[in-house]
Amino acid sequence: MPYSSRSYVNRYIPSNRFPVGLKWLLVVNVGTFLINFFLRGPLFLRHLMLVPSEVARGYEVWQLVTYMFINVGMLNTLWNMLALWMFGAELERLWGTTRFLRFYLSCGVLAGLTFLVCAFLFHATGEVAAGSSGAVYGILIAYGLMFPDQTMLFGFLIPMKSKYFVMIIGAIVFLQSYMATVGGQGGVAVVSSLGGLAAGYLLLRGRRLQSQVRKPVLAGYKDWKLRRAKKKFQVYLKKQDSNRDRWVH
Numbered sequence: 045m046p047y048s049s050r051s052y053v054n055r056y057i058p059s060n061r062f063p064v065g066l067k068w069l070l071v072v073n074v075g076t077f078l079i080n081f082f083l084r085g086p087l088f089l090r091h092l093m094l095v096p097s098e099v100a101r102g103y104e105v106w107q108l109v110t111y112m113f114i115n116v117g118m119l120n121t122l123w124n125m126l127a128l129w130m131f132g133a134e135l136e137r138l139w140g141t142t143r144f145l146r147f148y149l150s151c152g153v154l155a156g157l158t159f160l161v162c163a164f165l166f167h168a169t170g171e172v173a174a175g176s177s178g179a180v181y182g183i184l185i186a187y188g189l190m191f192p193d194q195t196m197l198f199g200f201l202i203p204m205k206s207k208y209f210v211m212i213i214g215a216i217v218f219l220q221s222y223m224a225t226v227g228g229q230g231g232v233a234v235v236s237s238l239g240g241l242a243a244g245y246l247l248l249r250g251r252r253l254q255s256q257v258r259k260p261v262l263a264g265y266k267d268w269k270l271r272r273a274k275k276k277f278q279v280y281l282k283k284q285d286s287n288r289d290r291w292v293h
Contacts, residue, residue, distance in 0.1 A: 111152075
């Protein structure tokens with residue numbers, strides 16, 4: 045089989061039609077990184093990052109959206125943009141630009157909310173969250189759900205189905221979040237990545253999960269009502285029998 049015809053190679057070969065939504069996400073994210081890198085973190089970018097204390101005291105709720113476009117750290121930004129390109133392009137072609145962008149932003153906002161909750165729970169309201177990791181991890185799990193058997197290269201070396209790749213990444217992110225919160229090692233901001241993964245899964249599989257949970261609960265409730273009704277009926281029959289015996293005697 046020719047190398048270029050293998051499915052896991054085609055994942056990294058761009059289509060003739062580069063998705064519009066993905067293109068602008070890359071432009072904005074890379075642009076803010078370059079501004080932050082060359083201007084040494086201008087003050088106006090600092091106010092766009094997500095700071096729990098500022099959201100609580102100053103009601104700066106816009107930070108839940110703006111923080112995901114303020115990228116710092118070269119390696120982190122490079123990984124996020126590479127992952128967004130590899131997995132986001134396929135999803136936008138499948139869903140269309142509007143749904144893709146709505147999903148991306150929803151994952152980012154929910155990831156930010158996860159960070160806010162954990163920051164208050166673990167007394168880290170002064171920490172700062174910035175970057176697209178939460179939204180990108182939502183895209184990652186969406187790709188695993190939409191194309192579970194698609195073969196890709198793990199570490200650009202090992203062919204692996206995307207569903208297993210997502211499981212491995214999810215386990216790593218969960219461990220990092222656990223160590224950062226319960227273990228007290230590292231910043232709490234890392235939980236935003238876990239929040240993005242959970243948000244992506246719930247946005248796509250929430251209704252099915254709710255149905256799977258609701259069915260056994262409803263079945264158990266109906267069974268309990270039926271057994272209760274039978275007991276009441278049996279008590280009623282016993283009372284009727286005792287009244288009939290009293291009149292006969």
